[in-house]
Ligand code: NAD
């Protein structure tokens with residue numbers, strides 16, 4: 001194999017798209033998909049690539065330093081794309097310790113495994129890369145008319161989730177500055193698409209519309225997010241992993257800002273149309289509820305550096321991406337039922353141990 005790439009969090013939403021892209025695009029790379037299979041990780045997301053000869057799966061916890069070192073050695077890992085994390089803001093508000101543990105200490109454990117293993121090899125850091133996948137939420141919140149986040153926007157996280165991701169970003173940069181670890185960091189806006197766990201806005205609301213359950217819009221619904229189709233994120237990660245500069249940061253975004261309430265109305269229209277419901281029939285499900293604590297008003301990413309230096313741009317128009325996404329969730333009801341009931345989790349627990 002030409003390269004041995006470790007993709008952490010590969011059974012999660014974005015990770016599974018990255019694994020699929022790399023397995024299919026680079027048959028001469030060995031892709032080691034590493035995941036703890038928490039509630040958010042699901043090997044069902046990778047069914048179509050699991051038989052490929054260049055794919056292997058390791059169930060492990062990134063916080064387990066000895067296990068991480070053993071995996072680096074076993075597969076002679078020379079590149080890491082690190083996505084494993086706790087990723088949902090509402091959960092971080094309820095349980096901040098888990099976020100600090102996984103996102104901060106887990107990232108540190110992986111960095112230290114990379115450092116010690118790579119430093120012990122004769123070629124040391126030559127040909128190596130540690131790509132850390134992060135979020136635009138580390139930059140805090142923008143005013144409604146307050147420009148976009150750039151790579152030099154100061155960090156100002158507000159939620160335990162974004163604080164834990166910010167901390168992990170700092171550790172990654174510190175490992176470059178202190179030890180010379182060849183790192184690169186990407187900060188991306190909100191992703192959407194197939195295989196997203198239905199606790200996040202878009203899959204949750206598609207499922208609720210189908211089941212005629214309330215659609216809980218936080219606060220006034222005027223918060224703004226910048227949405228990117230997940231496969232476009234995976235392509236951006238491919239570009240940065242291979243061609244991005246060492247110790248650089250690249251913002252990744254969709255140039256696609258939507259107020260939550262407008263997005264919810266688009267979802268309602270799309271799901272109703274695809275289900276053959278009378279127009280507007282699910283509008284009545286929209287329910288304004290108490291706002292999320294510390295709810296960031298607006299995120300918007302300036303990804304012109306990535307476009308200028310590496311030639312990446314989002315490929316999909318939002319309406320097209322939403323239509324594709326809604327169709328996927330409606331066509332894959334079994335996936336939705338099984339992830340919400342925990343059925344897959346139980347199945348893989350029996351296969352791989354608790
Ligand atoms: P996700 O929650 O769907 O998946 C996370 C994966 O990490 C799961 O498969 C889970 O089992 C695994 N995991 C969790 N703890 C682990 C541990 N201790 N050891 C090994 N594996 C573990 O998340 P996602 O939405 O796919 O996000 C992936 C990454 O991208 C995260 O780092 C997140 O911060 C970042 N990100 C997400 C978005 C977004 O919109 N979803 C946007 C920008 C950046």
Ligand code: TYD
Pocket residue numbers: 089090190199200201202204216217218223224225260292
């Ligand atoms: P989410 O998908 O949780 O992503 P993030 O918090 O990382 O941006 O939420 C997207 C937006 O939708 C955010 O402004 C919070 C809002 N939201 C609701 O209004 N209701 C919901 O039930 C959820 C899950 C989110």
